[in-house]
Amino acid sequence: MTTPAPFELFAYWRTSATYRVRVALNLKGMTAHERIVDLDAGEQRSEAYLKINPLGAVPALLLPGHAPITQSLAILEFLDELQPNPPLLPADLHARARVRSIAGMLACDTHPLVTPRVRSYLTTTGGFDAAAWRAWQVQWFGTGVAAVERRLATEPETGVFCHGDAPTLADICLASIVAVMRVFKISLPDTPTVDRIVAACDAREAFAKAAPARQQGAPAGV
Amino acid sequence: MTTPAPFELFAYWRTSATYRVRVALNLKGMTAHERIVDLDAGEQRSEAYLKINPLGAVPALLLPGHAPITQSLAILEFLDELQPNPPLLPADLHARARVRSIAGMLACDTHPLVTPRVRSYLTTTGGFDAAAWRAWQVQWFGTGVAAVERRLATEPETGVFCHGDAPTLADICLASIVAVMRVFKISLPDTPTVDRIVAACDAREAFAKAAPARQQGAPAGV
Numbered sequence: 235m236t237t238p239a240p241f242e243l244f245a246y247w248r249t250s251a252t253y254r255v256r257v258a259l260n261l262k263g264m265t266a267h268e269r270i271v272d273l274d275a276g277e278q279r280s281e282a283y284l285k286i287n288p289l290g291a292v293p294a295l296l297l298p299g300h301a302p303i304t305q306s307l308a309i310l311e312f313l314d315e316l317q318p319n320p321p322l323l324p325a326d327l328h329a330r331a332r333v334r335s336i337a338g339m340l341a342c343d344t345h346p347l348v349t350p351r352v353r354s355y356l357t358t359t360g361g362f363d364a365a366a367w368r369a370w371q372v373q374w375f376g377t378g379v380a381a382v383e384r385r386l387a388t389e390p391e392t393g394v395f396c397h398g399d400a401p402t403l404a405d406i407c408l409a410s411i412v413a414v415m416r417v418f419k420i421s422l423p424d425t426p427t428v429d430r431i432v433a434a435c436d437a438r439e440a441f442a443k444a445a446p447a448r449q450q451g452a453p454a455g456v
Numbered sequence: 457m458t459t460p461a462p463f464e465l466f467a468y469w470r471t472s473a474t475y476r477v478r479v480a481l482n483l484k485g486m487t488a489h490e491r492i493v494d495l496d497a498g499e500q501r502s503e504a505y506l507k508i509n510p511l512g513a514v515p516a517l518l519l520p521g522h523a524p525i526t527q528s529l530a531i532l533e534f535l536d537e538l539q540p541n542p543p544l545l546p547a548d549l550h551a552r553a554r555v556r557s558i559a560g561m562l563a564c565d566t567h568p569l570v571t572p573r574v575r576s577y578l579t580t581t582g583g584f585d586a587a588a589w590r591a592w593q594v595q596w597f598g599t600g601v602a603a604v605e606r607r608l609a610t611e612p613e614t615g616v617f618c619h620g621d622a623p624t625l626a627d628i629c630l631a632s633i634v635a636v637m638r639v640f641k642i643s644l645p646d647t648p649t650v651d652r653i654v655a656a657c658d659a660r661e662a663f664a665k666a667a668p669a670r671q672q673g674a675p676a677g678v
Contacts, residue, residue: 288603289561301611303553305560307529312553331525331534338527339511342564352569355595361583373577381510389523 241266242296244286246273247449248456250345250414251306252293257406258310260440262317266295270451273350291349306410307341310403322403332389333397336382336404340411344378348414368420375415379422382408386427394434401435409435417446417456463488464518466508468495469671470678472567472636473528474515479628480532482662484539488517492673495572513571528632529563532625544625554611555619558604558626562633566600570636590642597637601644604630608649616656623657631657639668639678 241259243266245252259266271277271292278290287294287304294302295309303309314322323330346352348371356362356370386392396404412432415421422428435441442448447456463481465488467474481488493499493514500512509516509526516524517531525531536544545552568574570593578584578592608614618626634654637643644650657663664670669678 284606288606289565289600290603291565297550300550301554303550303557305557305564307564308553308556308560311556312549315549315552327534327537328519328522328525330537331530332523334530334533335525335527338530338564342527342529342560343511343513343568346565346568347574351599355592356582359591359595360578360588366582369581370577373581377573378511381512384506384510 240298243268244271244283244292244294244296244302245269245449246271246292247451248414248417248446249273249292250410251291251341253410253413253444253446254306254341254406255293255295255309255313256444257409257441258313258322260443261320261322261401262313264313264317268450272451278350290351307337307403310406314403320400322401322406324397324402329391329397332391333402333404336385336396337402337407339382339385340378340404340407344374344411345414347374371418372420375411375420376422379411379415379425379428383425383428386431392427392431395431401438401441405431405435408432409441413444413446462520465490466493466505466514466516466518466524467491467671468493468514469673470636470639470668471495471514472632473513473563475632475635475666475668476528476563476628477515477517477531477535478666479631479663480535480544482665483542483544483623484535486535486539490672494673500572512573529559529625532628536625542622544623544628546619546624551613551619554613555624555626558607558618559629561604561607562600562626562629566596566633567636569596593640594642597633597642598644601633601637601647601650605647605650608653614649614653617653623660623663627653627657630654631663635666635668 243255245268271283277283284290286302293306294304296302303312310322323333353367357367386396391397393399395401396408409432446452465477467490493505499505506512508524515528516526518524525534532544545555575589579589608618613619615621617623631654668674
């Protein structure tokens, strides 16, 4: 299967949200040409990029003849509607809600707290030193992942993956958070269900190929 | 039209995310019995509530015989799939992506930064005083709303509402952010398109009835 049109993905090697889109494209058998937006050099705040995404964040997905699509969850839903197989959401309404809820716990209530723009504010205006920033990261990664662990460990719908035995939006978001935690060398104790599911994701080529360490621009030793 | 089964909504008068669900229920002609979770008293951190939502946040929607649904966007998508009319998303794939993207800019990349748990961390561990917390609120409400203003003011799909002439997920999220900004008496300059669209929302009973000031538990003068 090939992509019906040449997609462009505004991306950066490290980011959790870009990783999500890479995994979804891989699962769908689609490809996108990545255009690097160097977050460490502040390219996301250039006027040229703000025309793509006024919020100054990656990813953004560009399809010929259409406006850029921003926000990773919007992109994942779009890809799932564009190319329904394999599905990123189960068919049942309540199951879809559970998957979207777990995805939201991570992509909405965890990741936005630990983005570069928040680090920039806290370490300048906010007066945070490096240790305070790291404590902040650990606080919010820990809160989000522990809450998801509690759900996954107790809810009967959990299978090999977050919901049953095939990867969904929830797994993409879970693996994306763990991927960026690995970049920052943050590990959490007592999340055996999360660890098991992320290992199942890692074993899939669609996830493995999306890993930050394997992207253009990643420094050695990540 | 009536709700097919008695819904319960774990809610608090003030919250942006609960407002979103109230508006969606109103637009769909559904009702839910609200169960108050007093965020100011910390009830969201009680063990009883953590069984409903391990992340300790409202809203959560409970349908008889099913697990609670948490995360406002997951709830909105669920309600839209359960009761498709009137739709909260347009039919076209690219239009759906635009609406979900605008919704995400507000519900994912703005609101999670200004929640009670973040305030609690910053004003204790983070050393923020009241003025620093207010500057933080203004920073992130301002960043998110300004980015949405730029899109709405320049993209041709903008109509009476964020996308065309009927309210969608994007309007619900936009109005929800402005609703909580009003509670905190934060106003932003130079957002004429946002202001116009929020006025169009306010004029609809489905939105007006969901306003924080009209909910059980709201203090006088909000």
